[in-house]
Amino acid sequence: MNLHEYQARELLSQHGVPVPPGEVAASAEQAEAAAACIGGQVVVKAQVHSGGRGKAGGVKLAGGPAEAREAAEQILGTAIRGLPVHQVLVAPAADIRREIYVSFVLDRAEKTVSLIASAEGGVDIEEVAATSPESIVRAHADPLLGFQPWQAREVAFRLGLGGAHVRQFADIAMKLYEVFTENDASLVEVNPLAEVGSGELQALDAKVTLDDNGLFRHRHLAALRDTSQEDPSEVRAAQAGINYVKLDGEIGCMVNGAGLAMATMDMVKLYGGEPANFLDIGGGATAEQVTAALNIILSDPNVKAVLINIFGGIARCDVVAHGIVEALEHVERRVPMVVRLEGTNAEEGRRILENAHLHSAVSLSEVAELAVRLVTGDASAPKELPVSTSEA
Ligand code: GDP
Numbered sequence: 001m002n003l004h005e006y007q008a009r010e011l012l013s014q015h016g017v018p019v020p021p022g023e024v025a026a027s028a029e030q031a032e033a034a035a036a037c038i039g040g041q042v043v044v045k046a047q048v049h050s051g052g053r054g055k056a057g058g059v060k061l062a063g064g065p066a067e068a069r070e071a072a073e074q075i076l077g078t079a080i081r082g083l084p085v086h087q088v089l090v091a092p093a094a095d096i097r098r099e100i101y102v103s104f105v106l107d108r109a110e111k112t113v114s115l116i117a118s119a120e121g122g123v124d125i126e127e128v129a130a131t132s133p134e135s136i137v138r139a140h141a142d143p144l145l146g147f148q149p150w151q152a153r154e155v156a157f158r159l160g161l162g163g164a165h166v167r168q169f170a171d172i173a174m175k176l177y178e179v180f181t182e183n184d185a186s187l188v189e190v191n192p193l194a195e196v197g198s199g200e201l202q203a204l205d206a207k208v209t210l211d212d213n214g215l216f217r218h219r220h221l222a223a224l225r226d227t228s229q230e231d232p233s234e235v236r237a238a239q240a241g242i243n244y245v246k247l248d249g250e251i252g253c254m255v256n257g258a259g260l261a262m263a264t265m266d267m268v269k270l271y272g273g274e275p276a277n278f279l280d281i282g283g284g285a286t287a288e289q290v291t292a293a294l295n296i297i298l299s300d301p302n303v304k305a306v307l308i309n310i311f312g313g314i315a316r317c318d319v320v321a322h323g324i325v326e327a328l329e330h331v332e333r334r335v336p337m338v339v340r341l342e343g344t345n346a347e348e349g350r351r352i353l354e355n356a357h358l359h360s361a362v363s364l365s366e367v368a369e370l371a372v373r374l375v376t377g378d379a380s381a382p383k384e385l386p387v388s389t390s391e392a
């Protein structure tokens with residue numbers, strides 16, 4: 001889950017990171033009032049779960065309240081990188097002398113939390129990595145000892161900072177590490193960490209990504225979720241307790257178990273198809289869950305066929321089969337469908353499906369191949385495909 005910049009700023013500020021004040025506005029009038037309250041030049045910033053807002057016209061400087069109102073009018077209601085802007089942050093404009101990039105990330109390759117920094121901040125770190133990789137400084141936290149102050153100071157020296165900036169940077173880095181670990185984050189990024197007119201280092205932008213699996217420990221943060229910034233079908237899936245990730249292919253997959261879902265996607269690929277999604281329906285696979293899952297899969301207009309692969313371990317195949325038959329009465333759209341049932345009460349399950357004129361199979365390769373043929377319209381496919389009569 002991502003936080004908005006204003007939420008991330010607040011979190012950083014609670015941990016003692018120097019962050020300029022700011023106010024959130026949902027209308028141009030509110031932005032005008034906020035600018036009047038702050039006084040002087042302000043910056044009006046689109047609040048969307050995306051970086052690169054500056055380049056996309058989502059960050060505007062304003063000389064006073066009237067200009068702030070104008071800027072907010074231009075930004076609110078637009079979309080930045082496909083995400084709707086419902087709010088802007090109004091903050092005093094900083095006099096930027098230098099921009100530093102600093103972040104803590106969950107570093108899978110190093111199997112720990114790593115600090116990444118660059119003296120060439122402001123621009124996307126991906127761009128820095130491509131154009132001047134030598135400017136990127138890394139340091140890895142010891143999993144037992146945690147990130148150490150001496151490491152933060154060393155990074156400051158490697159960035160070319162001097163004088164009071166070394167202590168300031170080290171202090172901020174330690175606090176960012178604290179934000180990361182105490183809130184189960186997977187990313188805490190400040191870009192730019194700017195040297196402003198007063199000489200002080202300030203976090204002018206903040207991005208925090210939290211690990212969804214840790215959210216139950218941080219209810220106040222979980223409450224900050226803004227689903228308007230997320231894929232609608234993924235939001236629907238999360239509400240139904242289904243693990244769903246939308247992909248670009250045409251074969252919708254409904255599987256119980258994450259490992260089996262991965263294997264199913266591999267099989268689809270093996271036969272030359274492209275999965276439209278990853279979907280793990282979980283252990284139960286009740287009629288309600290099957291209905292929810294099918295509707296989520298079918299809400300993707302790219303889906304041309306559905307492949308259901310269920311292993312009856314805890315779930316019973318006959319119950320799942322009933323669920324599928326029942327779900328078909330409630331789905332919003334129909335496409336050809338193939339089902340593979342295996343495990344507990346599989347024969348009974350297949351009989352139920354056959355009675356409902358749904359094609360089912362024992363082997364995963366058979367259904368994967370069939371699903372791919374249904375989508376590609378392969379000439380070599382058997383004339384009479386034994387598929388669901390529920391086809392539109
Ligand atoms: P991002 O593009 O989504 O990462 O948004 P940022 O908040 O990082 O802003 C992008 C760029 O706008 C920064 O790198 C700065 O160069 C500039 N910017 C942001 N805030 C201010 C400000 O208060 N004053 C000035 N002069 N520039 C700013």
Ligand code: MN
Nearest residue numbers: 052191192205
């Ligand atoms: Mn930024």
